[in-house]
Amino acid sequence: MTEERLQAAAAAGVLGSEEDYRALLRSIVEVARAIFSARASSVFLLDEEADELVFEAVAGEGAETLVGQRIPSSTGIAGWVLVTRQPLVLEDVSGDPRFSRETAEATGYVPKSLMAVPLLHEERALGVLQVLDRESHFTLSEMDLLGLFANQAAIALDLLQRARKAKAVLEGGEPALAVVARLAALIEERGDESGLRLLEALVDVLRQR
Amino acid sequence: MTGEAARPFPAWSLPTSALEGISISARWPERVTREWAWDGSTGRGVRVCILDSGIEPDHPRVGHVERAVAVEINEDGEARIEDDASGDPCGHGTACAGIVHELAPDASLFSVRVLGAGFKGSGNVLLEGLRWAVSQGFDVVNMSLSTTKREFAALLHELADSAYFRRTVLVASAHNMPVESFPWRFSSVISVGSHELPDPLAFYYNPSPPVEFFARGVDIEVAWTGGGTIRSTGNSFATPHIAGICALILGKHPELTPFELKSVLYLTSLNVVGAS
Numbered sequence: 043m044t045e046e047r048l049q050a051a052a053a054a055g056v057l058g059s060e061e062d063y064r065a066l067l068r069s070i071v072e073v074a075r076a077i078f079s080a081r082a083s084s085v086f087l088l089d090e091e092a093d094e095l096v097f098e099a100v101a102g103e104g105a106e107t108l109v110g111q112r113i114p115s116s117t118g119i120a121g122w123v124l125v126t127r128q129p130l131v132l133e134d135v136s137g138d139p140r141f142s143r144e145t146a147e148a149t150g151y152v153p154k155s156l157m158a159v160p161l162l163h164e165e166r167a168l169g170v171l172q173v174l175d176r177e178s179h180f181t182l183s184e185m186d187l188l189g190l191f192a193n194q195a196a197i198a199l200d201l202l203q204r205a206r207k208a209k210a211v212l213e214g215g216e217p218a219l220a221v222v223a224r225l226a227a228l229i230e231e232r233g234d235e236s237g238l239r240l241l242e243a244l245v246d247v248l249r250q251r
Numbered sequence: 252m253t254g255e256a257a258r259p260f261p262a263w264s265l266p267t268s269a270l271e272g273i274s275i276s277a278r279w280p281e282r283v284t285r286e287w288a289w290d291g292s293t294g295r296g297v298r299v300c301i302l303d304s305g306i307e308p309d310h311p312r313v314g315h316v317e318r319a320v321a322v323e324i325n326e327d328g329e330a331r332i333e334d335d336a337s338g339d340p341c342g343h344g345t346a347c348a349g350i351v352h353e354l355a356p357d358a359s360l361f362s363v364r365v366l367g368a369g370f371k372g373s374g375n376v377l378l379e380g381l382r383w384a385v386s387q388g389f390d391v392v393n394m395s396l397s398t399t400k401r402e403f404a405a406l407l408h409e410l411a412d413s414a415y416f417r418r419t420v421l422v423a424s425a426h427n428m429p430v431e432s433f434p435w436r437f438s439s440v441i442s443v444g445s446h447e448l449p450d451p452l453a454f455y456y457n458p459s460p461p462v463e464f465f466a467r468g469v470d471i472e473v474a475w476t477g478g479g480t481i482r483s484t485g486n487s488f489a490t491p492h493i494a495g496i497c498a499l500i501l502g503k504h505p506e507l508t509p510f511e512l513k514s515v516l517y518l519t520s521l522n523v524v525g526a527s
Binding site: 119130135 | 304340341342343365366367368369370371373395396397398399400401424426427428429430431432445446447469470475476477479480481482483484485486487
């Protein structure tokens, strides 16, 4: 049991649940949609294992059906944005017959315009934030605003990924980790020193055996 | 175009006997104007490489593409260059090619597709694509892309310097987000951000680098897949504007080194005092 895995397990117990981070992402796309007066906004998360982009949070059009759907990681507009780390604004994508067909098949909704920005955290590209069919006329200051949202969404995505990794460690068949995580959560909840002292005493006892 | 080998400059030192050998053939006027820089040029003789998502063949806004290759990852995970007939799976590379040809209609276009082989190996694909472009001695390479991976930064830096010394000008999109990314931050490339004006020949020098120039990047009608056009915005479209202007300048002054070319861009920037 490595220290790193222990830390991950403890993180799952004390830092919060996956559901909280999903709620944060939903809130980000909802605010993005409201700020830009857009018909929809969504966050794609890069699934590195499958090398695909997954709809992780959607506000507006498609909110009921899109979460969990997958698209290739390096083709199309979202793929270009992810791979190149460059934001892109397109005004009349419905004029692109292939884009329209592919998007309609995947999502059942073809936007007229889209803004897409990569979600970057430290040196990693985590996903893509999209805002579809906004009402406002596009300016460079809107691009800056989108960048600010992207930064927030990237932090939320990073937390979500950490929570999932920690959960995976806990569910990975090592019951001792789950016990440690529960203990860590309990100590955090109680907020006093006695539990910690008890655990330290337990460590001493186990070491001596 | 004039290559390194064609002009045997003294490499590491300058003995007095070699002084005559380093006379600069370009006759720079007392005042460098836009007219001197590119008037009458169509980019003929200049080879421009678009490192992007590919180029749609026979697009009416793009025209002829000399050669299209793609970087493919083989079963052993190695990146290889192969001739490519799959066009453009996104549209962006076609847009960049269209912008370059709109400004420099007689420049020769080449495409290196670095997209479509998955995200996993995309850093290696980008490196291999750039390595190939530099080895081919293109005059201008348009890179509307960047990576945030530190492990690629040193290799990209070496390639960017190598291009610089081989007279290949790399024109790279800057980031408008607070992240550290490459290669646009390297001083051996020309980095480009956007301004909002509709003039394709309007560009500005930024006195507060690392972004060096601002070019047209907002609400542009660009070539897109399916033979049509769309309106779009991004630094990734400002970059081919500067690449196209570089092609115009090199078409008229093929002897310019990347340093000299960047100096001409500076002197012809609209905000530089004395520029016409």
